[in-house]
Amino acid sequence: MEDQNKETGRIPLYRQIKQLIIHNIQTKHWKPGDFIPSESKLLDEFNVSRTTLRQAINSLVQEGVLESRQGKGTQVKIHPPGKLGEHSTIMFQEEGDQFYSRILRMEFSFTFFQAQKHLNVPENEKVFLFERVRMADGDPIAILQFYTPQHIGELLIKSDLHEHEPYAVIEENNGILKQATDWVSAVNATPHEADLLGIRGGESLVSISRLSYGIDEKPVEFSRTIYRADRFSYRVELAHN
Amino acid sequence: MEDQNKETGRIPLYRQIKQLIIHNIQTKHWKPGDFIPSESKLLDEFNVSRTTLRQAINSLVQEGVLESRQGKGTQVKIHPPGKLGEHSTIMFQEEGDQFYSRILRMEFSFTFFQAQKHLNVPENEKVFLFERVRMADGDPIAILQFYTPQHIGELLIKSDLHEHEPYAVIEENNGILKQATDWVSAVNATPHEADLLGIRGGESLVSISRLSYGIDEKPVEFSRTIYRADRFSYRVELAHN
DNA sequence: GTTTTAAACTTAACATAACAAGTTTTAAAT
DNA sequence: ATTTAAAACTTGTTATGTTAAGTTTAAAAC
Missing domain, CATH: 3.40.1410.10 (Chorismate lyase-like)
Structure with a gap:
């Protein structure tokens, strides 16, 4: 992270990191199901402290964008297209409906x-x-x-x-x-x-x-x-x- | 936090702190709307690092149990009776309705x-x-x-x-x-x-x-x-x- | 080849330190 | 008394360590 980012200040570093991660997902650099680079690699890439990087990642885990597992890594979470939340919108009477x-x-x-x-x-x-x-x-x-x-x-x-x-x-x-x-x-x-x-x-x-x-x-x-x-x-x- | 807690280990410290906070709420020691003690006071009470305490608190904020505001403090969140989830069931046109x-x-x-x-x-x-x-x-x-x-x-x-x-x-x-x-x-x-x-x-x-x-x-x-x-x-x- | 073991990775948890940024309280100035 | 300024709170952000605990990989032993 460059100095001017720290000095412009208003936007917390970890939010900026979040945006960078989101950008990588939106540009298909990291695709759903992919493992994103490990923390140590991202630390090199972003030049921030581990605290800050983890704050950004954890926030995205909370929001359901990423999924982390100890020992394995962190991947972009896969969601069925258009399915948000737990509600099941369509409850028609028969299953065999075409x-x-x-x-x-x-x-x-x-x-x-x-x-x-x-x-x-x-x-x-x-x-x-x-x-x-x-x-x-x-x-x-x-x-x-x-x-x-x-x-x-x-x-x-x-x-x-x-x-x-x-x-x-x-x-x-x-x-x-x-x-x-x-x-x-x-x-x-x-x-x-x-x-x-x-x-x-x-x-x-x-x-x-x-x-x-x-x-x-x-x-x-x-x-x-x-x-x-x-x-x-x-x-x-x-x-x- | 006593040593045996650290040594029994299996349950992370911050989860134990979470439980202590929840207990204080359930026993009405801290009531909805109340400000819980400040971080520095809780640090003395629980004898953990600020990192750990904040991890517990932030987790409860995420779950909607607590609510923190910079400079002011952290309070037990008030849930209107019977109100579950984020949906706002009743959206009538006027506010002044009796x-x-x-x-x-x-x-x-x-x-x-x-x-x-x-x-x-x-x-x-x-x-x-x-x-x-x-x-x-x-x-x-x-x-x-x-x-x-x-x-x-x-x-x-x-x-x-x-x-x-x-x-x-x-x-x-x-x-x-x-x-x-x-x-x-x-x-x-x-x-x-x-x-x-x-x-x-x-x-x-x-x-x-x-x-x-x-x-x-x-x-x-x-x-x-x-x-x-x-x-x-x-x-x-x-x-x- | 197969199994076992150790090393090398990964994220999780915890502590300490420092400073920033809001809010309230207190003391000073008027 | 009222206003102002400083001090004393509060939570938020960031950095740097360390150790723990899972998972995978590679080497060693068989």
């Missing part, structure tokens, strides 16, 4: 104002919308609207979204997701929604809005999904913390 | 089958139901059904449920809650529910079923609450761990 999606829209626009605001996208930049209907054994069960900033949207259209889940594409190209907030509520189906889902207008639907952040704390994805309430339940495990 | 409840039913019965099953109550024992309508500034916004095993129900009716929240009564008499599961879904209001909530029949409502467990891992409370969707949002914070 899932697939029917794409409704893939569109860049300046006018997705709510998503633009949540994603912190400047007004002169477009937002990408990816809209699908999710089917289970031929029945439509949910409408998914998936918004991302322009540069991520371009990544997505380059991939084959008919074949790959957007979460998987993002995590392969844009680093892993670290944190998200869900807002769960209920709405009455509009005639158009009822039409898509094959239900009567006014039926109750579960609405889930999600805002996801990457390990660099920047918003990655805003989505709104509405589920048929008769096919869906959202489970949350709660504990003190 | 909340109160109107009691509908307080009843012991053998026939609350769903609750009986979830609470693991034997068939020859009654289940207690406490049913209310929650009001915000005069508007009804939710119907709350609160089920407990018989012995807890008896505690509740002895307290003044017009004055005290059942969660608070339980945590004062029956220990704190440790874990809970929420199931969130959506339903259409029945005519009776619409009547109670002052809305049209068929309106969308958010339905939350909760099963709570105490420190002894036994079920304490099963509840079902339905909220007017226009006044309610359920927020969940998700993170890797």
